Amino acid sequence: MTEKLYDADATLQSFNCKVIGLYTVDETTLGVELDRTAFFPEGGGQTSDVGTLQPLHECGNTGTEPVCAARDGEKINVENVEICGDHLLHFVKNSEENVKKLQIGAVLHGAVDWTKRFSDMQQHSGEHILSGVVHRQFGFNNVGFHLSQHEVTVDFDGELTENDICKAEDLVNEAIWRNLEIRAWYPSDKALETLEYRSKKEIDGPLRLVEIPGVDLCACCAPHVRRTGEIGALRVTAFERHRGGMRLWILCGERLLRDTREKLRQNHAVGKLLSCRQDETADAVRRLKEKNAALAFELIGLKKELLHTRAQTHPQQQRIVESLDADVTLLREYADLLADKAADFAAVFSLGDEKKLAVISKTGFDLAPVGARLRNRFGAKCGGRGGVLQGAVTATDDDLCALLSE
Ligand SMILES: [Zn+2]
Numbered sequence: 001m002t003e004k005l006y007d008a009d010a011t012l013q014s015f016n017c018k019v020i021g022l023y024t025v026d027e028t029t030l031g032v033e034l035d036r037t038a039f040f041p042e043g044g045g046q047t048s049d050v051g052t053l054q055p056l057h058e059c060g061n062t063g064t065e066p067v068c069a070a071r072d073g074e075k076i077n078v079e080n081v082e083i084c085g086d087h088l089l090h091f092v093k094n095s096e097e098n099v100k101k102l103q104i105g106a107v108l109h110g111a112v113d114w115t116k117r118f119s120d121m122q123q124h125s126g127e128h129i130l131s132g133v134v135h136r137q138f139g140f141n142n143v144g145f146h147l148s149q150h151e152v153t154v155d156f157d158g159e160l161t162e163n164d165i166c167k168a169e170d171l172v173n174e175a176i177w178r179n180l181e182i183r184a185w186y187p188s189d190k191a192l193e194t195l196e197y198r199s200k201k202e203i204d205g206p207l208r209l210v211e212i213p214g215v216d217l218c219a220c221c222a223p224h225v226r227r228t229g230e231i232g233a234l235r236v237t238a239f240e241r242h243r244g245g246m247r248l249w250i251l252c253g254e255r256l257l258r259d260t261r262e263k264l265r266q267n268h269a270v271g272k273l274l275s276c277r278q279d280e281t282a283d284a285v286r287r288l289k290e291k292n293a294a295l296a297f298e299l300i301g302l303k304k305e306l307l308h309t310r311a312q313t314h315p316q317q318q319r320i321v322e323s324l325d326a327d328v329t330l331l332r333e334y335a336d337l338l339a340d341k342a343a344d345f346a347a348v349f350s351l352g353d354e355k356k357l358a359v360i361s362k363t364g365f366d367l368a369p370v371g372a373r374l375r376n377r378f379g380a381k382c383g384g385r386g387g388v389l390q391g392a393v394t395a396t397d398d399d400l401c402a403l404l405s406e
Helices: 096-101 114-138 162-177 189-194 253-274 278-312 328-339 368-378 397-404
Strands: 014-024 029-034 051-055 076-078 080-084 087-093 107-112 142-147 152-156 183-185 209-212 216-219 234-242 245-252 317-323 342-349 354-360 381-383 388-394
Touching (some): 014 087, 076 087, 114 142, 114 162, 114 209, 114 216, 114 234, 114 245, 114 253, 234 253, 245 253, 253 278, 278 328, 317 328, 328 342, 328 388, 342 397, 354 397, 368 381, 368 388, 368 397
Parallel strands (some): 317 342
Antiparallel strands (some): 014 107, 029 087, 051 076, 080 087, 142 152, 152 245, 234 245, 342 354, 381 388
16 A cells, blocks of 8 residues: 555655566556655646656665655656556556666656646635635535646536626635645545535545635645635636536636746737727727728729629620639629620639639529539539529639630
8 A cells, every 4th residue: 555645745746765566468558556756647637747856876775764865767757647446547658668777676766846736725724715615605616626737627517607607706815815734634524424515426435624714614625725815816717607517617727827927928919909998808809800891891882883794894705714813703703794895705713713603594594414524534523504503613723714715
């Protein structure tokens, strides 16, 4: 059995230990079992710690003494830690060299990636406060928690309005700033009978409680920050209805700082581009979009007028083939106008190699063979009837013009 150092001391970043088991998981991975570890395995919605194991000289130092100064060899990366049955396994790369270094009895120095662990603890402790506040204020239960490197989500079994969420966010941050002590312990079965606590699911083995006084009491196996002040702040960055309840995306501490920095940078840039204050960017963008829509509408009107004039002054021809920078509606409208001047048909296609195409005849000319040639030669997706052929084709201007004049 491995002594779980992280359980008693969530601030322990490094430790000495001995290998008590080495397992081949597969071709690429070894599972290392240690007599003691500060690496938190996956659990309670939180991903596992990562870090390094470094072989030490055979000095018999098992960690109660100061770290042995004379170290051997390269550090071995711990990629994941999991509890597999009765074993707590540290997963490392499967190599001949690692197998040699990690023989049973080998003395190692373990170091947890503290940046990741501290960030994880900030998010997780923040989640406990939020879940406690939502439970007390609105009576909803936390029914899902997910903490990965990319996002932190909390699911509740009831619907919250935007106002409710703001209210909860305020109460959470008040609790953070009160800098309350966070306590984790294993209560006796007797003590448990009298305690009211939140618990997501039945837990095997002894039950560990995490208490934030006056805010939350919850069964949880994960390490937490020592005091709520270490969380810094919590924000709900997004929310949506989810399975009859709500899913909230949250950020705490350093993740919140990084996220806010990037979003403020974006907003600052938008404000500069639109020459407005940073707290007025949404209004400025709305005005810009409205102006843009009015201009687009005006432009289409002008284009239509221009095409009418061009079509009216177009000379009579056997066949008219033209290209036009426009959408499919306008292509068709222009082809329809030009068809009045064509003995066979008028064809209009858009620019670029992937073209939209409209062919119209008002003289009863059979467009079916034209469509067949387009499909056979260029794999065009086109069809139509009653003097109209319409679709999409990938071809150069020259090749398309050549085909349409056949
Ligand atoms: Zn928890």
